[in-house]
Amino acid sequence: MDTTTQDAGGKPGIKRSLTDRIFPSLSGTALAAIFIATLLFGFLILPVAKVIYVAFLDPNSGALTLQNFGDFFSSSLFRESFFNSFYVSAMSVVLASVFALPLAYITSRFEFSGAMLIQSLGFIPLIMPPFVGAIAMQLLFGRNGSINLLLAQYGINIPFMEGLNGVILVQSVHYFPFILINLSTSLRNIDRSMEESAQNLGAHGLRLFRRVVFPLAAPGYLAGASLVFIKVFDDLGTPLLLNVNNMLAPQAYLRISSIGISDPMGYVISFILVAFSVFSLWASFLLMRGKDYATTQKGGGGLSRRKLSTRENIGAYGIVIAILLLVLSPHIALGLLAFGTIWSYSPLPDGYTLENFNTMFGQSGQYIKNTLIYAGAAAFLDIVLATAIAYIVLRTKIVGRKWLDYMATAALAVPGVVLGIGYLRTFNDFEVPFVGKPLASWWVIIVVALMIRRLPYALRACTAALQQVSQSLEEAAENLGATRSRTIRKVVIPLMSGGILAGFVTSFATAAVELSATIMLVSSDSDAPLAYGIYLFMQTPSGRGAGAALGILAVVIVAAGTMLAQCIIDRERKARTGEH
Amino acid sequence: MTHIKSKSGISVRDLHLSFGSTKVLTGVNLEIEPGEFFAFLGPSGSGKSTLLRAIAGFGPQPQGQILVGDRNLAGLPPWERNVGMVFQSYALWPHMSVRKNVAFGLVEKKVPTRLIDEKVEAALSLVGLLDYAERMPSQLSGGQQQRVALARTIVTKPDVLLLDEPLSNLDASLRVQMRRELLALQRKLGLTTIFVTHDQEEANTTADRMAVLDQGVVQQVGSPQTLYDHPENLFVAGFLGTANILAGELVRSNGSTRLMLETGEQLPIDNEATGTGSLVLRPQNISLSENSEASELNGVVSHREFLGAQVRYLVDVANTQIVVDQSHAVDQPILDIGFRVGLVINSKSAVFLPRGQKQHAA
């Protein structure tokens, strides 16, 4: 770039802009954009396309066709599945909102001791290890679970877990933290005068919430709700474990992973899943456009936390505790399972023991280590990528920059199996230099898979963080001689640190319990992560307790990490604002 | 709707208010007449907003009484007070159109839909924004937003109207225009109004009477001119306009009074009082003469600022610095720094504050 300064003509300024005009795309950010686009193409688009293109092949002749899509839409089973998936996703959003709204509202708008603890606890449901979560829920809420066994003496049986209801319940418990996190942030950004002026005009209580507070928090709510919707729509673990087949994701999975046959319908469904998810994402963007109310206004009062009267306080605690009990019930049951002896057709385990932990610790050392490495590395790469993408999208004018966002976010919708098969198919013939293994069976591929699958979470957090960094802070640094890249390093990233950390935690926590893609990619026991260990334990009757114990361990590790991150964020915030 | 003619005055009796352990308001007593345009004036942090918000029912629960008309508001939640408040930030809800914003309070009061439309349109035409009913707040200019906020409040026919620095977010020129409109509207509606500001010109030009606050204490209540001409303490004197405050002793001899400054100078003053205290002297009531010999008092220009309509000089008189404002006419030269000038004091305009009165630091 700097060859221009010693130009004979002595007009460096003009020459420079000429080179800039010839190679406008060679700036650092543009290079980064190209690199990220390549990465996403290589590790997301290409592998997925390699699997999903079957959807466009005539199974009989191998010719390109759209016939499979015709079959999809003419099949009543698939139409029903589509409807069920849609219904379950929508209802999960509703139920998740019912959990998230009071928690978010109470902890962010009132003086409420333990607000931070509640916010952290509210995050834990996201860390639901595979298998154990649904089993634990069955044990509590199933047809013959603790609750129904206790109710049986009154002749009552509540079908919490039957069919689609069960899926809705488990999914909303699992994913409601997405709404909680986003909504809380939004609520905290509402200037108190917005609320006060409504009160002044006679509104209060629920009406105040419905007419003013909630609409103003809508952007955050929508962001969270769309994540929940898409996740539920694409999730297959929960319906499968609850033995619900009439939904799209399990239909795809069943058809892709049946032994021996590769029914093109599986890929058609995968394609439809991805397409529909991208569509809903786009729709939610549209919906949010122009609604991003900057409600912290000049001369406004900032955030107010209202004091609650004693009666209100008791009510609030009652609601919060009830919700927490419900959303943490899988983890409570998991704990019972881990510390219990035999738990069969009874409200509680027959006895309690530490034996399960003994068994588990004896066999799980490498799983824990691997998980920390994989999830840690994946989450780290995620925040690096997410920061870069957020910066490119929000701060540069590179053409097509929005597509980086769309591409990265589309990973939400790609079923883990499809990605896993895609990686095997794409990278098996790619020998890694010096390692002497195909890339597909090198442990690093697991990190890559986790990274791609969790990138959307980190991306949302980083984008939000960057949106809150005032551009003049960057300009001030450039004005004082810091180049673009040094400005990013010394000003932008430190100021985004809260959001980056939040992104890290979300990616890490969810990556730590991922199984669907990893199980395809684990090529040796010594490379296996924790979720895989749980899977192994859960294959035998005697391993149920030990599997649960490992699940508890996973939750504890991730939760400890979350708390730590919260503390760091908080300390940093305090240092910044000078509170003590 | 054009004639509300408020019958409610506002009485604040012995009000105390603290944020946790920080006392913010101490012993506030105010009687505001029905239909009066009343201003709270004071520096930042003096408790103006806190007092206003206490009347509207926001913030910590105060001790003491707040009466609007005969109703004691103490303990009522904000939504039961029927006290209209316009916020500094306007607090228009960005997700509602202008019409919806204005209709909000009526909907909350369960006014029949048909009536709502009528009232909203009346209120919007009152503030001249009928054509903007369907716009979103973000599509309005600051002044328009301010008027919507006002319409939104008055449409509910509150007993009294509270305005918290309603003009501070506006441009200087818009501010002047809006304060005139506001005053005109208040006169038309006859609505008892409290207006919070820290801009004395704003208070002076609008308020019938005003209260000057400092550190949570009401320093003085009265009409703008009373406060300007007869401040009861140095804080009020210094806060309302620029003032030269000269500490010294008034001594009467030979039928005339002289002020013996602490710095040793003497000033002839047309005043009956005697004793030690401070003399408040406004810069526009002193004039400069280039002939320094002829005047009793003279000094050296040490600083000057061209303000446009006036030129402000700081003149060093012995050890005292005196601010003098001279009206400016076209091409009238500005005196140089270092120039020796005579000072002529319009001593009838000097106000003497005997020591012993509460004297806050200006």
Added chain:
Amino acid sequence: MTHIKSKSGISVRDLHLSFGSTKVLTGVNLEIEPGEFFAFLGPSGSGKSTLLRAIAGFGPQPQGQILVGDRNLAGLPPWERNVGMVFQSYALWPHMSVRKNVAFGLVEKKVPTRLIDEKVEAALSLVGLLDYAERMPSQLSGGQQQRVALARTIVTKPDVLLLDEPLSNLDASLRVQMRRELLALQRKLGLTTIFVTHDQEEANTTADRMAVLDQGVVQQVGSPQTLYDHPENLFVAGFLGTANILAGELVRSNGSTRLMLETGEQLPIDNEATGTGSLVLRPQNISLSENSEASELNGVVSHREFLGAQVRYLVDVANTQIVVDQSHAVDQPILDIGFRVGLVINSKSAVFLPRGQKQHAA
């Protein structure tokens, strides 16, 4: 560091700038002398910030030349311009202490660490904040933050200093104090400075010269007094202070000049010019006499505002409304609305702008 004595002036030559298809600056030409304190003054949206930011290298690429000293800055990225800028919001980095904020630019310039400490302390003591070095920006008051922002910029010895409404976030009283400090500092450093403001008093009291902008066009350049006393067009006349602008024809007869107002009135004016145009008359250059018979011109008080140091009257003279400011002395009564008064015009102070000059709406 206390004596930079800038050798660099700033030349802006035929600058044009657009945001997409919106033209924001048109044909701007400016020559700012080395060491000069120069102000950009204009209403909101007139392009002041845009012009300043173009000099610093932010915003869209402009057409035309920007020279600092002999260097053409066009095309250079911001970090290679060596142009110091203080942002309206101060833009202090909240994650760095005051010391780190100030040291930032030096670190970027690879100044040796030992020297950095020295320079940072020198800069901080220059702005009187040495004791605050370890605080975080959020622990400082607005004025202190402003000074940190200033220290952070001048410590890097920029060729020129750009200030974008540096005082607009401050309290009125702090603003006056800070503008004096700023001016003193600039004088001490001798640094060529551009100061953006929309407050004419601020510009008047600080700037050596200033440029008045409107709608992206420079309306006039000159010293504050020149602009106030000899505005070249109605926009400048109206923007700098309050002005009565009377359109009419100057007619010379019997050795004296009279202004024939469009409304039919006549005014004797002490002016050499003739022809149609507008007369600019400042409110403080008109006085009222209670004896309306004795004066050539008389009218009725239609509105009055007590401003403190002055009382502002609007007087209806036939169909024209004239603003008159009267200096206020203690207990001097304010004239009632409807009172008939005589107007005495200090006609030497009237400025005539012949028609044909570009006359923007005031």
Added chain:
Amino acid sequence: AEKLVVVTSFPKTLTTPFEKGFEAMYPDIDVEVINKSTSSSVKYIQETASSNTSDIFWASAPDAFEVLKSDSLLIKSGVSNAKIPSDVGGYPINDPDGFYNGFAAAGYGIMHNERYLAAKNLEPAKEWDDLAKAEYFGHVGMSAPSRSGTTHLTVETVLQGDGWEEGWEKWKFIAGNFSNVTERSFGVPDGVNSGQFGLGIVIDFFGLASKASGFPVDFVYPSTTAIVPANVGVIANAPNEEAAKAFISYLLSVEGQELLMLPEIRRLPVNADAYFTAPEGFPNPFDGSIQASVNFDVNTSGDRYNVVNSLFDVMITYRLDDLREAVRAVQMAEEKLGDADNAQAKALIAEARALIAEVPIDEATSLDPDFSGIFKKKRKKATDVVEGRQAEIEQQWDEKVVANYKRATELANEAASLL
């Protein structure tokens, strides 16, 4: 040390004793076990074939081996053991073509939760037919044959034993009592263990191991059962073929076979000599203590493998709610009918039963290679053309099945209303 990579679907409790035993015998071979579900294993081996790193595939489901075999991803090991008979309960132990060996057998049976049955006042079911009784409505669990190769064999065994039409009828009336069709085969013992449902159709070692882990469950073999082998084979291009063969020899030896009888494994050895050391009461397929029902025809099973799976899913798994409703209606009508003699009602009930039982295709079609080819999706050459598409056919079945169930429900309700 050399490395032997074993891809398996077996749990650790099974693989570890063999790994230890084998490594003790061959100290310079290091066994590395990779656990994956059967279907993931197959996909994994298929996808990594081009640079294969695995030596042995070790799993239950014979069909998984068939898939790999037809993809030429297995090689003949050539290992055999004279003490191993050619078949168990009519099912051949080894692949006739020699691409994989059976190393253990397992029988299907019924597992039940004692607490559950006690609470619901139910007797344990002893025979397959019992499971179709009205009293077990909503209490039974089973895995889908498309998900579990061993379950498939159970389904096929009944189809061969009872005949195509009668076999499907039996399955449908058993399925009418299902609480769940589980996705994983392990979901069935899990459901019984936790008490989600009371009875499960499971492979013996699941039931026995659950009991051994202390759950209040028991397992019974019906008087006739399906006995299915578990297999092992060498993967084509195995990096360590010799070690792979040694491992298979070890599995088939008496030492290896005896490990199968460990309480945490509980599988049936195929080497008859191993039973000499069997614990008291250990079932032995070779001495008649458990019996296979039929002479199992492997070719029939293989020819219509995917067709049967697809039929089961379309008629039962995906339409379980409709089926349950229909079966329940019939059960209620029959109960109401009791011993009464209402010819009209009887006829209606019979008609409903027939509608429920109806299979969209006959046995001949199921065995037609052209037809079943649609479900295999394996074109051998690019020029091959297969008529029809699975999705299209499944949709036709689905329409018919849903209509039948609906009509059957109506008829049964009509019958009930007559009583």
